[in-house]
Structure formats: structure tokens, C-alpha cells
Amino acid sequence: MVMKAKLTASLVAGAMVLGMSQGALAQDTIKIGSVLSATGPASFLGEPEDKTLRMYVDKINAAGGINGKKIELVIYDDGGDANKARTFATRLVEDDEVVAMVGGSTTGTTMAMIPVFEDAKIPFISLAGAIEVIDPVRKFVFKTPHTDKMACEKIFEDLKKRNLTKIGLISGTDGFGASMRAQCVKVAPNYGMEIVADENYGPRDSDMTAQLTKIKNTAGLQAVVNPGFGQGPAIVTRNYAQLGMGDIPFYQSHGVASKSFIDLAGAAAEGVRLPAAALLVGDKLPESDPQKKVVTEYKQTYESATKQPVSTFGGHAYDGLFILVEAMKRANSTDPQKIRDEIEKTKGFVGTGGIVNMSPTDHLGLDLSAFRMLEIKGGDWNLVASGS
Amino acid sequence: MAEFLQFLISGLTVGAVYALVALGFTLIYNASGVVNFAQGEFVMLGGMVTVFASAAGAPLPLAALIAIVAAVIIGLLLHRLAIEPARGASAVTLIIITIGASILLRGLAAIVFDKQFHKLPAFTGETPIDILGAAVQPQSFWVLGGTAVVVVALYAFLEHTILGKAVLATAANRLAARLVGINTTTIMALAFGGSAAIGAVAGILVTPITLTNYDVGTLLALKGFAAAMLGGMGNPLGAVVGGLLLGLLEAFGAGYLSSTYKDAFAFLVILFVLFAAPQGLFGRRVVERV
Numbered sequence: 191m192v193m194k195a196k197l198t199a200s201l202v203a204g205a206m207v208l209g210m211s212q213g214a215l216a217q218d219t220i221k222i223g224s225v226l227s228a229t230g231p232a233s234f235l236g237e238p239e240d241k242t243l244r245m246y247v248d249k250i251n252a253a254g255g256i257n258g259k260k261i262e263l264v265i266y267d268d269g270g271d272a273n274k275a276r277t278f279a280t281r282l283v284e285d286d287e288v289v290a291m292v293g294g295s296t297t298g299t300t301m302a303m304i305p306v307f308e309d310a311k312i313p314f315i316s317l318a319g320a321i322e323v324i325d326p327v328r329k330f331v332f333k334t335p336h337t338d339k340m341a342c343e344k345i346f347e348d349l350k351k352r353n354l355t356k357i358g359l360i361s362g363t364d365g366f367g368a369s370m371r372a373q374c375v376k377v378a379p380n381y382g383m384e385i386v387a388d389e390n391y392g393p394r395d396s397d398m399t400a401q402l403t404k405i406k407n408t409a410g411l412q413a414v415v416n417p418g419f420g421q422g423p424a425i426v427t428r429n430y431a432q433l434g435m436g437d438i439p440f441y442q443s444h445g446v447a448s449k450s451f452i453d454l455a456g457a458a459a460e461g462v463r464l465p466a467a468a469l470l471v472g473d474k475l476p477e478s479d480p481q482k483k484v485v486t487e488y489k490q491t492y493e494s495a496t497k498q499p500v501s502t503f504g505g506h507a508y509d510g511l512f513i514l515v516e517a518m519k520r521a522n523s524t525d526p527q528k529i530r531d532e533i534e535k536t537k538g539f540v541g542t543g544g545i546v547n548m549s550p551t552d553h554l555g556l557d558l559s560a561f562r563m564l565e566i567k568g569g570d571w572n573l574v575a576s577g578s
Numbered sequence: 579m580a581e582f583l584q585f586l587i588s589g590l591t592v593g594a595v596y597a598l599v600a601l602g603f604t605l606i607y608n609a610s611g612v613v614n615f616a617q618g619e620f621v622m623l624g625g626m627v628t629v630f631a632s633a634a635g636a637p638l639p640l641a642a643l644i645a646i647v648a649a650v651i652i653g654l655l656l657h658r659l660a661i662e663p664a665r666g667a668s669a670v671t672l673i674i675i676t677i678g679a680s681i682l683l684r685g686l687a688a689i690v691f692d693k694q695f696h697k698l699p700a701f702t703g704e705t706p707i708d709i710l711g712a713a714v715q716p717q718s719f720w721v722l723g724g725t726a727v728v729v730v731a732l733y734a735f736l737e738h739t740i741l742g743k744a745v746l747a748t749a750a751n752r753l754a755a756r757l758v759g760i761n762t763t764t765i766m767a768l769a770f771g772g773s774a775a776i777g778a779v780a781g782i783l784v785t786p787i788t789l790t791n792y793d794v795g796t797l798l799a800l801k802g803f804a805a806a807m808l809g810g811m812g813n814p815l816g817a818v819v820g821g822l823l824l825g826l827l828e829a830f831g832a833g834y835l836s837s838t839y840k841d842a843f844a845f846l847v848i849l850f851v852l853f854a855a856p857q858g859l860f861g862r863r864v865v866e867r868v
Contacts, residue, residue: 233693363838389837394797396595396788399588399713400833403581421695421789432706433584433713454697454789457704 219262220255220524222247222514223288225278225303226317227295230270235295238504239317240265241496243292246511256518264288268299275299279306289524292510294318295503297365304331313517313530315510317503320369324553330530332553334509334543335502336444336467336560338370338417339377344465344561345415345441346374346381348574354412354439358387358405360398360426362418366445367393370417386411393422399429406435414438419445424454431458439463444561449499452569463574465561467502469542471571484540505542513539513546580711585833586826587709591718591787593825594725595621598780599802600809600817601732602773607812608736608749609769612672616656616680617802618795619687620774623649624781625790626687629696638701646778652683653774657767680795687792700786717786724783728776729818736814745769749812808848810858819859824848 227236266278294300297320307314361371389401447466472485517532539546544560631641706713736742809820831840
């Protein structure tokens, strides 16, 4: 009996020591979680996000951390699988006990993780594109990338300026293309746009001349918009030139906003317009542009550290991390509830994606000025002067 | 008319690629009774190795040759290291092995090369040729011509050479073939090497049109398999007709019906054909031979 009591006592003591050491650890670090698609089909999103988060957390820690506390970053790789993402999200909440989360590379993984963070009341800044993430507004969910709806609006705004109203759509049937097509169809009437042709192609198709021929032969067609992603838009652009449609204005989406699109589409890309973040044209922005400093610094840091061209996806992770860091500084607390309240009060944050002004009804905080209209000329991006 | 021609030519070009993949299936199936699902990976290797060899400074014809040789070596290794050790296993087991091999090859390609899409310059310029109002890329003629050459060469080989007959004999009855003095292991290796070469040629011909990356093989293998089934598994002529027909179905389906349902439409037609003639369009001869 005495033996047993002694054993119990020592066990309790041991447990207390363990508990105390954990408590002590938690005191001088702040745990931030992330679940990214660093491998798998969405690795072109997750990989730059992963590199960006690691790079900048190291920088913040080297500079003394947040309010004297170092950040401890916990990153899991979901491989693009929504089921895995949800499992890792639960692990972040229950085992790692993170105070906030920046991650969710795709809309699929993000939507799977939202209930976990909503239930745990932990702020979640998503890096996914679709508008569903923040519409309807959820108390603990925020996001940094522009939505596809904004891309449609930016394109239609430009078309309206050029007095073009009859458009043809050729959309990928992948998640990105289908979602953007739906948003474009929805907002078209607001800009007086009439969709006269509406064609689709599979994300792995290798020839779109049949669809484009059909669009080309549509009466009254004035411009063509291609919501899509990956290599599809590059093939569409090449087929577009092949069919001699070069004199019909052609718009791509922010989904192709990377140098590889110009490389793949080659000469056919000349004259193509697309909405994209300022990050792509950092060196072409006028000195007076508020984003100039942020985007050139991020571009230099990322490119010198990774030896890879900068992408807007890594930029979304940068924005998410710093919105969170600034909110934590203001909150001066590691209480998830207080951090959430401060994220929602983010005003005038200058990121790579635009100037963020959040509110209780807007958990994205970007307006159309966050997108720049670009035109491909001489194998490079060029800013389209407003009004032309 | 111009519209019809445009659909026809894009259908034929895409169909020619499916036909070449289907031919690769046919050759290995004829020699071993195995459906080699790593066939699409040979197409990927053809394109990717050419891209990287020419990026490293090799002129295009040399880069293409390197790609074909590389694909043949990998085809032979696949046979020697994966298929041959499992010689006694059933066809289903061997098919599963080829699926595993295709996943392995794709993974290796993602590591050795990268995950980006790549392009090749067209062999003879990119200025479209106008044929009665239809704009045709010169590369389309390379694809169609290349396919024709491969088909004729393969058909002549199988039907008119002793070695080709040996391939057919091995397919018909392995034991009997061995009894009459055919080295069936060599024949199997030959089939894998040959179909790797056909796949690589397909990859090189189409990359200027379709672009390539480490996993283009997946979809091509699926389409090529469907084409081979449509034409009748094991018949080279059937593979070609099946491939072209599938390409035409997709192009006309997208052009005249609905681009949203073009794949569904193509597969629906295949299902109906297989309901009516389960051996495929040209499958009867295989039945007689076996």
C-alpha cells in the first residue's frame, strides 16, 4: 500500500515536471501551424509557399521574434489531398496546440480544414483562391489571394473601356477554370457584357482548335476570355494564333501569371492581356507605387534564396504570415481570440497582393486596384496604362 | 467546309498520337499477352529527354536520337528487371507490375527532370498552312507522316520477316514457340524495346504541339488503351484505326456537339462499339490466331 502510494506520488511528480517543462517551452515561443500542398499536383502552389514561410520565419526569429518571443513553425505536407489536410489540421489544433494557422494551398484543402479551426476558435489565414473561403464570412477564416470574381471584374472593366461587349469564353474544366467561368458568367451583366460563346476543354487536352474554331465563327464576337490554369491556356494561346485569331482581343486570367506561360506560348502570347498582382511587374512599377518596396524586396529575397523565379503563390504566403505577425504584435498576446480580433482590424497593410483593409464583413480586404492589367509585349509583361 | 476541315485535321493529329500509343500496346500485347500501362511513360520520356538534351546543347535530331535510345534502354530494363523475374505469373499480375513501373518512372522523371511544362520548337517552322480555309500547323504533317512510317514499318516487320513471325508465334503459344527454337525471352525483350521506341517517337513528334511534362503519360496511356480496345487489342491496323477514330470523335464532338461532354461522347461511342463487337473493330483475327 505504501509502495503503491509512493509510486503514484513519483508518477505525479514526474508528470508535473514534464508538464512544467512543456509550459516553460510554450512561454518563450509562439506556435504557428501550416498545412501546405508542398508535393503532389498542387506543388507549384505549396512549394513556393513552404519556402516563403520557412525563410521569413527564420528572418523574424533572427531579428528577435514577436514581442521578444520566437516563432515555432509547424508545417505539414498534405500532398494536395483534402482528407490528409483535415487530419493534419486536427493534429495542429490538438497535438501541436498552435495559436494560429497560415496555409491551405488549394480551395479543396482549405474547405476541408475550415470546420476544424472554426470549432477550435483558432484564426486561419488561407492561401486558396476561390471566393467560397470567405463568402459567407466565417469568424476565424481569412484569406490573402485575389478571388477569381475579381479577375473577371478586372477583365470586364478593361473590356468596357475598349467598348467591347460581346465575348466568348473558353474555360478549363479543372476547379480553377470552372469556378472562374461561373464567376465571370455571374458578374458579366454588371458590366454590360454579353457572353456569345461558351466552350470548355479538359485540363489535360492537347488541342483546342475545334473549340476555338467554333468561337471564331460566332457572329458578333469581339473578344475572348480564357479562364484556366496550367498548360491548357498555353495551348489555347498557341491554337488561337494558329487559327489567325490574333486581331480579336484575347484575355488570360491570373492563373497563368508566371514566366513559364510566356515561354510555353512563345510568339503566340504577344498582345495577350491578363490581370495579375503587382509582384510580377515589380521592376516596372513607378517609384510612387505604394507596393513597389514590398514586392521588389520579396522578389529579391525569394529569388536569391531559392534560385527560382518568384511566383505570386509564395507572395500569398508572405502576405498571410505578415498580416498574422502584425496582428500578434498589436494584440501583444498569444490568445487566439485576441489575435483573430486584430487580424480583422488589419488596415492599410501593404502586401505583395495589394493593400489589405479587412473588416468584419470582408475577410480578404482587397479591391480591384490590387490587380494590374498586363499586356504581353516583346516576351515580357507590360503594364497597361489605365484608359487604353 | 473550312470548319469541317479544321475539325478533321485536328482530330487526325490528336488521333495519330493515340494511334502510336495504341501501337505500343499492341506490340507488347502480341508478344506477351501483357497490357503495358507504362506505355504512356515512354511517350513522356521521348518528349522530356529530347527537351533536356536539346537544352543541354544537342541539335534536335541528335537529341531525338538520344531520347529514343534512352527510352529503349528503359524499356529493356523494365522487361529485364520487372517482367522477366515474374515470368510465370499471370497476365493480370504482369499488368499490375506495369502499372507500378509507370508510377515509378513518373516519380523518377519528376525528380530527374522537374515538374514544369516544356516545349520543343516545331521541326519546320510554326507558320500555319492554309488548306481550303483551315489553318494547319506544319507539325501536324510530321505527326501524321511519322505515324504512317511507323505503322508501315511495324506491319511489314510483323507480317514479312522471320523475326516478326517469331513475335506473333510467341504471342500465340509461348511453349510451342520455344519448342520450334524461338528464344522467347529475346522476343519479349525485343517487343519491350520496340514499343518503347514507338512511344518515344510519338513523344518527340507531338511535343511541339502539345507540350510535355513528367506526367503527360497518364492520360495518353488511357486514351491509347481505349484506342487499342476500340480497334481490337493485338491488331496493328486496329490500333491505328482506333486511334484516329478516337481523335476524330473528340474533335467533331467538341466542334459540333458540346465541348463539355466531348470525352464522355467519345467513350460512349467506344462502349457501344464494344457492346456490338466485344473484340473491337478488327479483333476477329486475333481470336482466330489464338
